[in-house]
Amino acid sequence: MTYEELQNAPLCLSGRQLTKVFVNGKVSKTAVDHVDFDFHQGEVISIVGESGSGKTTLSKMLLGLLNVTSGTIYFKGEERKIRTMAQRRAYWNGIQAIFQDPFSSYNIFHKIDAVLDDCINMRYGRHIDKQKREDLKTEACSFVNLKYAELTNKYPFELSGGQMQRLMIARIFLLKPQILLADEPTSMIDACSRATILDMLLKLRDETGMTVIFITHDIGLAYYISDTVYIMEHGKFVESGSADEVILHPKAAYTKRLISDVPKIHEEWNLDDVFTGEE
Numbered sequence: 001m002t003y004e005e006l007q008n009a010p011l012c013l014s015g016r017q018l019t020k021v022f023v024n025g026k027v028s029k030t031a032v033d034h035v036d037f038d039f040h041q042g043e044v045i046s047i048v049g050e051s052g053s054g055k056t057t058l059s060k061m062l063l064g065l066l067n068v069t070s071g072t073i074y075f076k077g078e079e080r081k082i083r084t085m086a087q088r089r090a091y092w093n094g095i096q097a098i099f100q101d102p103f104s105s106y107n108i109f110h111k112i113d114a115v116l117d118d119c120i121n122m123r124y125g126r127h128i129d130k131q132k133r134e135d136l137k138t139e140a141c142s143f144v145n146l147k148y149a150e151l152t153n154k155y156p157f158e159l160s161g162g163q164m165q166r167l168m169i170a171r172i173f174l175l176k177p178q179i180l181l182a183d184e185p186t187s188m189i190d191a192c193s194r195a196t197i198l199d200m201l202l203k204l205r206d207e208t209g210m211t212v213i214f215i216t217h218d219i220g221l222a223y224y225i226s227d228t229v230y231i232m233e234h235g236k237f238v239e240s241g242s243a244d245e246v247i248l249h250p251k252a253a254y255t256k257r258l259i260s261d262v263p264k265i266h267e268e269w270n271l272d273d274v275f276t277g278e279e
């Protein structure tokens, strides 16, 4: 879909005047400062800013892991309600996250088979028949170029970093959330498997129509991967728009500075020549 088509797609997640103030004794810190945003179905959005700009605080509010100080979050056009555990669970069916450290996403005492079974239980219930279950697991693994038969008896710590990241994407493939939020998902791995991971996430978006929110300090990565870019400085969005508009024709001084820190923005992210699809 083109950028214009995406802007007319149904709303998935929106925020109005969303704010987070941390108060410690007499000191208060506004980490997210009255931000407005509209994320659409199937849109890939990057939120870009330097360390301390408020990205993680914003993602925790979006995930419902941190209370909002003021402002409102809308999920599919309606005010998000996560007061009760049942409401919270329902919301978490719609939004999933992947974090920097893939190890933290797994219970280390669970074999990979059990990790995938948990996803199937969450998405389809416990009573799905055995053959269908095996088919889903095989399909999810092959989607990320992993061989299910070789993994089934292993523990997460027996995998390489790249395999672990791919297993994380296999989980998302099974869970099929409407929104995937990825906070600096690729910083732990080398450039080649990084390209593989990013391409798998984009393929997943193409197949499922999920909305993908990337949180990153890397404006080059944002250009490579996203339809829409929001630039965050000191808790505020200083600029937003299509990736081309924001990065090729930046208006805010802060955006210009972020771009000037990446001298070869186009060359660096032309990954076709390093992408092999395998580690």
Ligand SMILES: Nc1ncnc2c1ncn2[C@@H]1O[C@H](COP(=O)(O)OP(=O)(O)O)[C@@H](O)[C@H]1O
Pocket (backbone or CB within 6 Å): 022, 023, 024, 029, 030, 031, 049, 050, 051, 052, 053, 054, 055, 056, 057, 058
């Ligand atoms: N729990 C907290 N208590 C007080 N200040 C916090 C807390 N979490 C984050 N901050 C502050 O909020 C600002 C934004 O932090 P953060 O959201 O982690 O930024 P980023 O992810 O962009 O690096 C920083 O100044 C940080 O020190």
Ligand SMILES: [Mg+2]
Pocket (backbone or CB within 6 Å): 055, 056, 057
């Ligand atoms: Mg952060």
